[in-house]
Amino acid sequence: MKTLFLLFLFCHVSSPVKHTLKFFFTASSGVPNFPELVATIVVDEILAGYCDTNTKTIKPKQDWMKKVFEDDPQHLEHYNRHCSENDPVFFKTLMDSLKQSFNHSGGIHILQRMNGCEWDDETGEVNVFVQYGYDGDFFLVFDVKTETWIASKPQAITTKQIWDKDKDRITDFKKYLTQIFPGWLKKYVAYGNSTLLRKDLPSVSLLQKTPSSPVSCHATGFYPDRATMFWRKDGEERHEDVDHGDILPNDDGSFQMSVDLNLSSVTPEDWRRYDCVFQLSGVKDDLITTLDKAKIRTNWGKTNDMTFAITAAVVVFVLALILFIASGFIAYKKKKGERKIKD
Template structure:
């Protein structure tokens, strides 16, 4: 069990066309003075829309659409629930350290949850999990509505939480209805940007006649894209390396697939790069057919990705590395929106 329930093996980077997601990431870190003890990030699809940390002690908006759609009451509620979770985190990470027999060092405690909704089929999914020092600690089996843990140190908490019927009913109600309702509301708020579609620009690039050939797709949104190669009208997978998805400064994305081929092979065979995005297919077979992407755009994309790794890395780096973008909402009993999904003490 890799921090995601078996039925929900869908990271943010794997969300398909037509599927939208709501995610919250609570990352607590102990043993590092210069970082906030707790950081909270809320995301809808590929966009971060809210942020909180225990240094500023305030939930703030990160997109114009949430800023224009919700007022002070919303942000006051967000702030208070995150402050409450900060107090809970201090207890939970101390409990975890005691159970793992740890007294010093840097340790991380993460709470992650959210839901997916396919606006074409109506299918919904959800997940709720905890991690400690980059490893699975607790997760909620949403089919059986019971907490499970892959490690002995989590058994005490599992037994305790599974005996709280009101807690399980709250979670069931939240993930079956409230999470999806808030996701749909956020999608309506940000429909001009969240539901936009931008086609990729595709180029074949080569540094020299003897170097590898790269198929570079950039400027596309949403980020789900497939890049493949064909040789003489047949699928070709040999000596192909697919690069990481990277963000551009304008919130679009870029991705590269590189093929190792000799000048003679390229000359004597027909190689085609095929890029598929949102039902559209682009084929490129000539080096330099399209203008090369702006070096500044590539550099900024790399810098943004590196900064993301640094921020999440120090406060939960091991978990992020496992999930590569894996990536919550209201859980209050009265139905008001809040990022709080605080469970009883561990």
């Protein structure tokens, strides 16, 4: 099971006017006490709905998603039908076929699918995506332009050939990707606009484990996840001796991130020449925190707030990661090196 924790990362949309609807499916074989199929609805990186083969019904995870189902019972019925009947049969059949193709008779195996769309509410542009993964590797990708499947593994060729010949299935699949899903996404954004379109600034703290450790500029509680943070010296962005962390989810739907600065070669009188800058997409003013030894929260020689802050952050991250794995997030590697974000 440990390897499962390494398979999934999730990716963030960089534009402030782009919205995403993603459906994640995880089918498992040989995993004790775990549903054979788990499915989630994710809107703008927020978990909106969940179902599995144990519950067999869709569970809204946001108040606005609950309202969508209350106002449109047929929409709820569509999800419940797929959760209890259509999807479990499809994924079990495909899993059995793949295990045979890979000559896998036992052990733990994971089959995943991510599909959905991205909608730019400013230009109206819609992009769609469908990807399958098997045991952590890409397996099949759908090319909507050519209406064909692309095999990433030799074992996927047979499945590709069968699916390419099923023109009715492709037509129906393309209709969902290019018409139905974008319509759903626009509805979800309209219902959840107070949540999805909000801008929450974080609280920013300076943390240090020991006197010789790097100083960490830690921001938590911001939303959305389209943010960046960096260190400056005399007003110029600093790249040397700086380590950027990934954006991580909090359990309340907000996000956190850190950027570390190594001060081993900096004299104490030069500390105040440095500051930490946090930028949130769509927000004009930056949050600037000057490097001040008196403001650094430490934990050497005593147990204080920093210990609990770091422990809480780790616990939240682990819990969130487990949720994402259970929800079937196909791996995307977060692009690094981005520093500035256009408003």
